Amino acid sequence: MEDRLNHLSHLVIGRAIEVHKELGPGLLESAYEACLEYELQQASLKVERQKPVRLKYKTLELDCGYRLDLLVEGQLVVEVKSVAELMPIFDAQVLTYIRLANVPLGLLMNFNAPVLKNGLKRFIR
Numbered sequence: 651m652e653d654r655l656n657h658l659s660h661l662v663i664g665r666a667i668e669v670h671k672e673l674g675p676g677l678l679e680s681a682y683e684a685c686l687e688y689e690l691q692q693a694s695l696k697v698e699r700q701k702p703v704r705l706k707y708k709t710l711e712l713d714c715g716y717r718l719d720l721l722v723e724g725q726l727v728v729e730v731k732s733v734a735e736l737m738p739i740f741d742a743q744v745l746t747y748i749r750l751a752n753v754p755l756g757l758l759m760n761f762n763a764p765v766l767k768n769g770l771k772r773f774i775r
Contacts, residue, residue, distance in 0.1 A: 655755050656695055658726055659772060665689035666759055670766040675684045682761040683719050683730045696723050727756040736760050736769065748775045
């Protein structure tokens, strides 16, 4: 299972680097999100964009409007950012999303970084 997740995250990161090389920094998050979705679909991966996630509290289920930017193969949450600098709250957001979606892995990607690899963070649940 771990090998499959590592392969999946490397594939997603490679496609994200392709998007970043083509577009460069400075665009809206939604543009990077759509282009990354396209790239992942071209790689024959199942991608759900803006997937709603319910919040469960004890026996209560709430639809609070939480949405995953991308859910890849039902196993990997990708949170797309285009900001000057990644803040700790973004880490908390990804960790919360992977817990709420009950998936093992998350990636935080800041497409506004001059080099995408400097704007990447990987999270394991």
